[in-house]
Amino acid sequence: MKSKMKHKVLILLVLVGFSQALTAQESFFLNGEKSKLIVKGTSTVHDWEMEANNLKSHMLINKESGGLVINQVSFVCPAEKILSDNSIMDSKTHNAIKAEKHPEITFKMKSIENLNTNGNVFTGEIAGLLSIAGTTKTVKIRFQGNILANAISVKGEVPLKLSDFNVEPPTAMLGALKTGNEIKVNYDLWFENKELVINK
Numbered sequence: 001m002k003s004k005m006k007h008k009v010l011i012l013l014v015l016v017g018f019s020q021a022l023t024a025q026e027s028f029f030l031n032g033e034k035s036k037l038i039v040k041g042t043s044t045v046h047d048w049e050m051e052a053n054n055l056k057s058h059m060l061i062n063k064e065s066g067g068l069v070i071n072q073v074s075f076v077c078p079a080e081k082i083l084s085d086n087s088i089m090d091s092k093t094h095n096a097i098k099a100e101k102h103p104e105i106t107f108k109m110k111s112i113e114n115l116n117t118n119g120n121v122f123t124g125e126i127a128g129l130l131s132i133a134g135t136t137k138t139v140k141i142r143f144q145g146n147i148l149a150n151a152i153s154v155k156g157e158v159p160l161k162l163s164d165f166n167v168e169p170p171t172a173m174l175g176a177l178k179t180g181n182e183i184k185v186n187y188d189l190w191f192e193n194k195e196l197v198i199n200k
Helices: 002-021 087-096
Strands: 023-030 036-043 048-052 056-064 067-078 104-118 121-132 135-147 151-161 177-199
Touching: 048 087, 056 177, 067 121, 104 135
Parallel strands: none
Antiparallel strands: 023 056, 023 177, 036 048, 036 177, 056 067, 067 104, 104 121, 121 135, 135 151, 151 177
């Protein structure tokens, strides 16, 4: 009788240990209505900015007692949904980034570096593959964010060079207006918890 009881206790301990070994990953999806991504640049005439719309993004994270673990990040922006208040500029931009042939700008995480969490605030740098106009480059993006009850907000600024992605800066007015090669992407993204995923 005692032998059977010890056997049951042993099985119970093994099951408890196994369940604790499972990692609970929370899945967060971008709320487009609460998010904003602005592309800013210069030209020989004036500074300009465009806003990206219809964004899609997904994160898999672990919330641990010691902080936050980011396991996966993916991002998609329709190239033709980067818009300004000027239709001519929109058309020239879409042509420059080859929107018809390469309709999506994408980013996929490779690693997270220097991740620090202080209470509900976290900072770090994400390295990943950024694809624009058919050219893919590894980039590092600094970020800072806040952990909320069922949401995560992340913001930052990304400096880029169009030439790194084989993009010719758009021109207008018979070449009198030429955009600069360097741009800045300001993002303020809001992610919401949609499901709980259990992985071994």
